[in-house]
Amino acid sequence: MFEKKIAKYKSLNQLAEADGTVIFGTSSDVNIPLGELKQAFALSDSIYNRSFPELSVVDAAKIYRECVAELCPDTVIVHIGDADVSDFGGKEYAFEEHYRALIDTIREKNKGCRIVIVALKNYDNDSTVAEINKLLGEIADSEKCEFEDISAKRVWNAKESSEATSFLYNIGFVRPLNIKRPIYNLVRILFCYEG
Numbered sequence: 001m002f003e004k005k006i007a008k009y010k011s012l013n014q015l016a017e018a019d020g021t022v023i024f025g026t027s028s029d030v031n032i033p034l035g036e037l038k039q040a041f042a043l044s045d046s047i048y049n050r051s052f053p054e055l056s057v058v059d060a061a062k063i064y065r066e067c068v069a070e071l072c073p074d075t076v077i078v079h080i081g082d083a084d085v086s087d088f089g090g091k092e093y094a095f096e097e098h099y100r101a102l103i104d105t106i107r108e109k110n111k112g113c114r115i116v117i118v119a120l121k122n123y124d125n126d127s128t129v130a131e132i133n134k135l136l137g138e139i140a141d142s143e144k145c146e147f148e149d150i151s152a153k154r155v156w157n158a159k160e161s162s163e164a165t166s167f168l169y170n171i172g173f174v175r176p177l178n179i180k181r182p183i184y185n186l187v188r189i190l191f192c193y194e195g
Contacts, residue, residue, distance in 0.1 A: 001059075002052055002055075002059070002063060005052055005053075006063070006066055006067045009050050009067040009068075010066075010067050010070075012048075013067065013070050013071055016046070016048055016071055017046045018071065018072040018073075019046070019072065019073070019074040020045065020046030020047060020048055020071065020073055020074060020075075021045055021046065021047045021048070021073060021074065021075040021076075021077065021186070022047075022048050022049075022050055022068055022071055022073040022075070022076050022077065023047070023048070023049045023050065023051055023077050023079065023190060024050050024051065024060075024064065024068055024076055024077065024078050024079070024080065025049075025051035025052075025055070025077075025078070025079035025080060025118075026051060026052060026053070026054065026055040026079065026080055026081070026082045026083050027051075027053045027054055027055075027082055027083065028079075028082060028121070029049065029051035029079055029191070030049070030051045030052070030053055032049055032051070032190055032191075033193075034047055034049055037189055037190065037193055041189050043186075043189070045186075047190075048071060048073075050067060050068045050071070051079075054083045055080060055083055056080075056083045056084050056098075057080050057081060057083075057084050057095055057098040057099050057102065058084075058094075058098050060080050060098065060099075060102045061098070061101045061102045061104075061105040064102060064105050064106060064109070065105060065109060069105075069106075069109035069110060072110060073110055073113055074113065074114060075113065075114040075115075075116060075183070076106055076110070076113055076114070076115050076116070077116045077118060077183075077186075077187065077190070078102065078106075078115065078116065078117050078118065079118040079120075079191065080099075080102070081095075081120050081132050081136065082120060084132070085120075085126075085128050085129060085132065088128050088131065088132055089128065092131070092135065095132070095135070096135060096139060099135075099136070099139055100139065100143065103115060103139070103143050103145065114146070114183075115143075115145040115146070116145065116146045116147075116148060116183055116187065117136050117139065117140040117145050117146070117147050117148070118147075118148045118150060118187055118191060119133040119136055119137070119147070119148065119149045119150055119151045120132055120133055120136075120151060121150060121151060121153075121191075122151040122152065123152070123153045129151070130151070133149070133151050137149070146183060148183065148184055148187040150187065150188070150191050150192055
């Protein structure tokens, strides 16, 4: 089902640098405009998008082993669950088990990797999505992963933030200090750039 995408990512992995940040997501993440966002927000980090359309948590650990683990990421941003919303009712335990299996796989393949679990967007206040997000927060807490909640729509002016970042970059405050951007800011840039 994902063979073509896996083959494409495996080819791209040969060009990638180790110790980067990997977005491991689903349909809504496949087309994140990384090039434009890196340029607009002066992101110098190595960021790779290894997202799959309609990726269910059921297949996530297997897919991670096949084409993400070899990147040896420093940080994995996990944004999976969209494809599981319609089947979630009554299968909460299975969802949780598969999600924990994914976390175990990441830790087994990439020891010391920082794992960030990102909530699903819930701009329409869907009760199932709210349940999934609550469960994702609990999983993150019990597994000692970071959790970033982007479920509610927040006022954020991407253009203003971009201009401030560019100003700091241009006058030399960002590059010389070589300080990693806080993960919350990176998640907001990658998943909420549309406002």
